[in-house]
Amino acid sequence: MKENQCINCFYHSDKSKNLSDELGGPVSHQCVQANFKKGEIIFKENALSSNIIYLQKGLVKLTKEGVQRTQILNIRKAPCYLGLPTTMGDKVNHYSAIAMEDSTACFVDISIFRRLLNTNPNFSYDIIVELCKNELLQFDRCVKMVQNQIYGRLAGNLLFFAEEIYNSNEYTLPFNRNELADLVCTSRETISRLLTELSEDKIINLKGKHIKILNPSMLRKISEKG
């Protein structure tokens, strides 16, 4: 655990400014950095939450328990904030965050965070923009999940990993088929079948969890047409 030095990175990577000044004093004990191994829970649904978390390094899945099954709400890649909605919006977390890779995160108490919002309009503005972007993405994702067929949803998510997460058409997923199903809103069996189907059609190359997209434009078409 490290203290003190992480709060400046939390504050913002692109707008360097000394937080100690902002907060009117030394910031030790106000921010704590922690490491998480793959699979470890960063925060849990229904638990009391009083921290804003800045993910410095790693990959995280946000999950929520549904009536039928666990739903993966989103995959977030560092650097980003975690838990803004769930910490600001309610006392209790509405979803969990679980590390999918070894990750590093900064925890800042919500009172400090509030002080930052109050004292720094630029910072507040950046936060609002980030929240808005996320909401737009969630809206898009919601419509897609409800209206597209599973083939299209899976294709969309494969593209998402390539474009947003790994910036490459070739990647190894830290998810098993069941988690993929939780992400795409379907059953494990269907994921299995459709992946082999995509592979047979030479749209992707499949080796276990390693995926190589051979025909991105085709995948895009599938994603759009559903």
Next chain:
DNA sequence: GCATTAACCACAG
């Protein structure tokens, strides 16, 4: 009717 989509179950590597 018949075809398609997709879930659930079972079972085998």
Next chain:
DNA sequence: CTGTGGTTAATGC
């Protein structure tokens, strides 16, 4: 954990 086959239900020509 994964892939596959059978069965079944819903929906759309």
